[in-house]
Amino acid sequence: MTNQQQLQHLYWRAGFGPRPQDIAANPSPRKALRQLLHDAATYQPLEGPRIQAAEMQAMTPAPTPDLRQDPQAPALKKGELTPEQRKEQNRQIREAFYTMNTGWLERMASSPAQLREKLTFFWHGHFACRVRRPDAALQLNNTIRRLALGKFGDLLLAVSKEPAMLQFLNNQQNRKQHPNENFAREVMELFTIGRGHYSEQDVKEAARAFTGWSYDAQSQFVFRERQHDAGSKTFLGRTGNFGGEDILRIILEQPQTAEFITTKLYRFFVNDTPNPAHIQPLAKAFFQSNYDISGLVERLFTADWFYDAANVGTRIKSPIELLAGIKRTLGVELQDKKPLIVFQKAMGQTLFEPPNVAGWAGGRSWIDSSTLLFRLQLPQVLLKNAEISIALKEDENDLDPQQTRADRTFRQQVQAKAKLAPLGLLLAKTPEAQQPAALSQFLLQAPIRPENLTLVEQVAQKAPADGRLRTMVTSLLSLPEYQLM
Amino acid sequence: MPTSRRDFLKTSVLASSLLFVPKFLHALDAQGVQQLRNSNGKRLVVVQLGGGNDGLNMVVPFRNDLYYKARPTLGLKEQSGLLTLDKDLAFNPHMTQLKALYDQGLVGVLNSVGYPNPDRSHFRSMDIWQSGSASDQYVATGWLGRYLDSNCPACQVPYNGLEVDDTLSLAMKGELRKGLALKNPEKFHQVTQNRFLNKVSGEKAGGSGSELDYLYKTLAETASSADYLYQTSKVYKSAIVYPNTEFGKNLKTTAELINSGIESRVFYVSLTGFDTHVRQQEQQGKLLGDLSGGLGAFVEDLQKSGQLNDTLILVFSEFGRRVTQNASNGTDHGTANNVLLLGGGLRQKGILNDAPDLANLDQGDLKYQLDFRSVYATVLRDWLGADDQAILGHEFARLAGLV
Numbered sequence: 001m002t003n004q005q006q007l008q009h010l011y012w013r014a015g016f017g018p019r020p021q022d023i024a025a026n027p028s029p030r031k032a033l034r035q036l037l038h039d040a041a042t043y044q045p046l047e048g049p050r051i052q053a054a055e056m057q058a059m060t061p062a063p064t065p066d067l068r069q070d071p072q073a074p075a076l077k078k079g080e081l082t083p084e085q086r087k088e089q090n091r092q093i094r095e096a097f098y099t100m101n102t103g104w105l106e107r108m109a110s111s112p113a114q115l116r117e118k119l120t121f122f123w124h125g126h127f128a129c130r131v132r133r134p135d136a137a138l139q140l141n142n143t144i145r146r147l148a149l150g151k152f153g154d155l156l157l158a159v160s161k162e163p164a165m166l167q168f169l170n171n172q173q174n175r176k177q178h179p180n181e182n183f184a185r186e187v188m189e190l191f192t193i194g195r196g197h198y199s200e201q202d203v204k205e206a207a208r209a210f211t212g213w214s215y216d217a218q219s220q221f222v223f224r225e226r227q228h229d230a231g232s233k234t235f236l237g238r239t240g241n242f243g244g245e246d247i248l249r250i251i252l253e254q255p256q257t258a259e260f261i262t263t264k265l266y267r268f269f270v271n272d273t274p275n276p277a278h279i280q281p282l283a284k285a286f287f288q289s290n291y292d293i294s295g296l297v298e299r300l301f302t303a304d305w306f307y308d309a310a311n312v313g314t315r316i317k318s319p320i321e322l323l324a325g326i327k328r329t330l331g332v333e334l335q336d337k338k339p340l341i342v343f344q345k346a347m348g349q350t351l352f353e354p355p356n357v358a359g360w361a362g363g364r365s366w367i368d369s370s371t372l373l374f375r376l377q378l379p380q381v382l383l384k385n386a387e388i389s390i391a392l393k394e395d396e397n398d399l400d401p402q403q404t405r406a407d408r409t410f411r412q413q414v415q416a417k418a419k420l421a422p423l424g425l426l427l428a429k430t431p432e433a434q435q436p437a438a439l440s441q442f443l444l445q446a447p448i449r450p451e452n453l454t455l456v457e458q459v460a461q462k463a464p465a466d467g468r469l470r471t472m473v474t475s476l477l478s479l480p481e482y483q484l485m
Numbered sequence: 486m487p488t489s490r491r492d493f494l495k496t497s498v499l500a501s502s503l504l505f506v507p508k509f510l511h512a513l514d515a516q517g518v519q520q521l522r523n524s525n526g527k528r529l530v531v532v533q534l535g536g537g538n539d540g541l542n543m544v545v546p547f548r549n550d551l552y553y554k555a556r557p558t559l560g561l562k563e564q565s566g567l568l569t570l571d572k573d574l575a576f577n578p579h580m581t582q583l584k585a586l587y588d589q590g591l592v593g594v595l596n597s598v599g600y601p602n603p604d605r606s607h608f609r610s611m612d613i614w615q616s617g618s619a620s621d622q623y624v625a626t627g628w629l630g631r632y633l634d635s636n637c638p639a640c641q642v643p644y645n646g647l648e649v650d651d652t653l654s655l656a657m658k659g660e661l662r663k664g665l666a667l668k669n670p671e672k673f674h675q676v677t678q679n680r681f682l683n684k685v686s687g688e689k690a691g692g693s694g695s696e697l698d699y700l701y702k703t704l705a706e707t708a709s710s711a712d713y714l715y716q717t718s719k720v721y722k723s724a725i726v727y728p729n730t731e732f733g734k735n736l737k738t739t740a741e742l743i744n745s746g747i748e749s750r751v752f753y754v755s756l757t758g759f760d761t762h763v764r765q766q767e768q769q770g771k772l773l774g775d776l777s778g779g780l781g782a783f784v785e786d787l788q789k790s791g792q793l794n795d796t797l798i799l800v801f802s803e804f805g806r807r808v809t810q811n812a813s814n815g816t817d818h819g820t821a822n823n824v825l826l827l828g829g830g831l832r833q834k835g836i837l838n839d840a841p842d843l844a845n846l847d848q849g850d851l852k853y854q855l856d857f858r859s860v861y862a863t864v865l866r867d868w869l870g871a872d873d874q875a876i877l878g879h880e881f882a883r884l885a886g887l888v
Contacts, residue, residue: 083763083813130608185621316696346652355655356612361625364699368653368663369643369707372700373676391651391668394535394757405731405757446697480700 001307004441007032009312012445012485013269014301015114017325020422023442033301037294040115043146046107048138049099096134100141101344101351102337105320109327119148119293121320122268125362127159127191128354129168136164136219137352152261152291153252160187160248163215169357172214174207176229181207184247186357192251194260198236205233209242258287262296269300271311272363278305313445313484316366319347321485322375326477329443331419332382342410345392346374367483379477383470385413420469427469436460436472443476446484525870527830530739530752530783530798531629531656534776536759537607538802539769539816540823541841543580544594548573551843552808559765559810570594572836579774582781583825590834591784591793592827593887597841598860599821599853603804607760607818610803615656617861617877628861629751630659631876632869636750643703644710647742648753649735657753664751665710669738674715677708714747721745725786728778732756736779740786743796750869759802763813776800784827794829797868797888801857807849821853824860826887830868833887856881863887 001009006029011018014036027035081089108117123144131137140162147155159165160183166172169183184206188198212228215221233242236250251257262283263274270278282303286296300306317325323343326332334340344350348371349360380386389411394403423439430438436456440448448456456475463471476482545561546552547569553560561567566578574594576584586592602620604610613620617628626634633645646657646664657664667673721744727733735754742749756776761768780798787793805822821841841851862873862881868888874880 086762182621190623314696316700348652355625356609356623358623358625364696365625365658367700367703368658368666369703369710370652370666372703373707376704377676393650393652393654393755480697480704483700484696 001309001312003028005312005445006307008442008445009307010036010301011114012325013118013306014297015118016108016321016328017485018442019329019331020426020442024422024426029307030302033298036115037298039112040119040149042113043116044113045142046100046104046138046145048135049096093132093134097137097352098338098341100134100138102340104141104351105324105327105340108320108324109332115297116145116148119297120145122265123148123155123159124351125268125354125359126264127165128357128359129162129164130352130354130356131164131168133164133167133219136162136167139219140164141352149294149297150292152286152293153248155293156191156252157245157248159191160244161213161221163219163221166213166215166221171210174211174213175227176208176211179204179207179211179229183207183213184210187248188251190358192248192257192260193254194256197254197256202235205235205242206247208233209235209247210244213244252291255283255287258291259283261291262286265296265300267362269297270306272315275305278303313447313481315485316363316483317485318360318362318366319344319349319371319375320351322347322378322483325485326379326382330383330423330473333417334382335415335417339410339412339414342390342392343374343378346390346410347371372480372483375483376478376480379474379482381414382416383418383474383477385415387411387413418470418473420473423473424469433457436476439472440476443473444479444481444484446481448476448479448481452479452481527795527797527868527870528743528750528752529629529864529869530754530796532776532780532798532800533611533654533656533753533755534759534772534800534802535607535611535755535757536761536802537610537804537806537818538759538772538822539761539765539806539819540596540802540821541805541808542765542769543577543773544570544596544823545575545577546573546840546843547575549840549843555809555843557810559814559816561766570836572840574836574840577770577773579770580777583777586781586784586827587835591829591831592825593831593834594836595824595826595855595860596836596838597821597851597854598801598824598857599804599851600856600858601853603820603850603853605804605818605820607803612655614801614803614857615654617858625655625658626660627654627656627658628865628876629656629753630663632659632751632865632871633657633662633664634659635876636869636871642710642713643706644714644747644749646751646753647739647747647749649738650753650755654753654755657751664753665707667711667714670711670715670718670742674711677711714742717747718742718745723786725782725789727782728775730775730779732775733779733782736783737786740783743787743792744790761806762811762815762817765810765815780827788829796828797830797864798825798827799860799864800825800827805851808843808846808851809849819850820847821851824857828888830888837884837887859884 003026004023007023008018010029010032011022111117124141127144129140140159143158143162144155147158166183169186170180171183174180174183181203185203188203188206189195208229212224214224230241232239235242235247236254238250240246259279262279266274266279282296282299285299289295305311323340341350348366354360374390377388381388391405391409394408426442427435427438437453440453440456456472459475460468460472541552542559542561545567547561547563547567561577567575568578568580568584569575570587583592600613600620604613604620615627616624618624629646643663643665645662648654648657648664648666649668650666651668653664653666718741721741723737723741727737739752739754756772758772759769784793787796801824802822805819806816807819811817838855845852858877858881862877863883865871865873865876866883
């Protein structure tokens, strides 16, 4: 594997793809990784939109007194909003989420802190959470971003105290008299140790320990002592008057937790099929380092097997990786950002809207007839302003299920600009006849099929000189090969 | 510079990449159909009512004082034109065609269908109904997708399951097989077809089971399915008048696909807008009119072509509404709900179980008396002849002698 191929692999996995200038500089993968780690050191929060104060007021007080109410609905005081106000509130919430979504996507495409954003994206799917309040969702997102490369224990504790997560997993309903086990169960099953390593009794005892973990109207964590069960609990073989922090600490004392998290990271960064021979040493070191995430990913990206052919160009890009990757590699900018949301929904992955607490399934589940056809048409839409027509399903975020089909239908040309000049520079020294091949080596992580290369060469020959590069790029991005990284 | 649609289709690399779909994959559709013919020939049409349909104002307990007490202005009175059924229940006045079908013995009504620890979020509850999971379980495949997985492992054709829409629901996504979403055969064909297609490469796929092969295989199946569905559906055009609604059009497309001999076992159609927190009577009435009119025409269409006896229609929503009306003359998110079954193959008809017990509520919400997965198990085993336990991952009591 050439240095260029290794570099590209690193930029795709540790970030959202290479830019032409990253490849032109041609550093060694080790040097590139050092730079990625260095650039990821700074944390800058994602900024949120402002929602009108009156509308926010309508969404507080956060912990609803009516425990039977839709846990995802805002805590509206019944009858306080007219239908028009309700509609306006839905619109504002929707707009807020859209602004956060496209703001993050933009950052994935342009931030030097590629590794931090990539890990934030990983944890976003790991600590999957879907709430109606944009401010709570953003706060959780920034907490994850801040701790994405630190100690996993700090991240876990902070996420567990986030109002968004406590609400999503019903911990505001977890009280001494009426425990709600949802939060305790998911913390173990999905966030830390995995199924089969705890009993139903452990879930019950952990739930008792988390009683009283709640939040106030200002979206701050609150420990409500009167709701807390201070009695003795027996959890994973240990007995004591445990609180929530103790439960998390005991979970982290299990080497299985390190293995569970390492496996999930491996599947995200390396290969969807876990290889125990690769994972076990990583997990051991992760455990011994007191769960140092930064150290773990550095070890992973410097392993010999990371650059094995079996791990290069063999992962199906998630819709976000596909979109952010096109934007980053080609500097694509949309005049109106809204279509970026439509694209995400059409392909099945919308930031801030995971399907459930288990996150996105990934891999082949991204691909069905509709999503594949959409993916293959997307480059035409972004680079050649081709029209695309698609009706989305009803709004899936409980934001506004009453949207009409017309409102859900997208049919327009997208006004987008791409910066292809850096790509032109990258190809400047390559003879024209070899440019399609050189370009395919930069844009595709899976080797191009020979007949596809022939087709791209034919298309390039027919294109007028000033549109050749754009035509070649569009052709290559429209191939099934481009769906892989 | 913007290009015209015509230019787009001419230069579309999407179509060009179809060039490289190996020829042998195109022969798969014939093979797949052969496999399907060995089945019992029954098909299922699922109609999803999105937004949480209020079952109590669809199948109205009009002789129950508790109903009117909970809904002083929202409750539907007998004199408003309720369409009386059996057991002191009546259809909403807008459901005239469904009432006619009921009188013909083509309808079964199930009351209080739900699941333990119900979730009142639209998205999560729909996730549960579509995946067929328990409320504390997270399953990334759909119950109909897993049916496609299990039913015909040798079949390659994605049109085993068809959803009439632009995107595919979770319900239709299996581990290995996924249904196919199409708004109509013409539009679908148009996206995949152009003049380059005739020059399809004879190159064989690697067959290594790699992700790249999977992408090419999906592309090949999509292309050949689009072609097959378009060619086949051309032969039959419905002569029945459908309501001029989105839902009516989608059911017409479904009927045309069925009546032209498409061998799909499962069809999926949605009608949305049932989230009636305010002014419910007006909104829900219109939607139930759309449902009734659409299904009326659909059943007539299938009856005429002799397909109704082999067709079972299942109508569901992600949850019902609360029993008590809210201050805006609507209802908030609730729990158990009605499921309707329609078709010529129903062996039991009419009201199939007890009416909702309004005297015995769970903090103001209906208690479920029937798990929705029992309905799925019955449909899978007794109608489609599939292994319900393997598909649902658990044994659920089936409704004896229903289909």
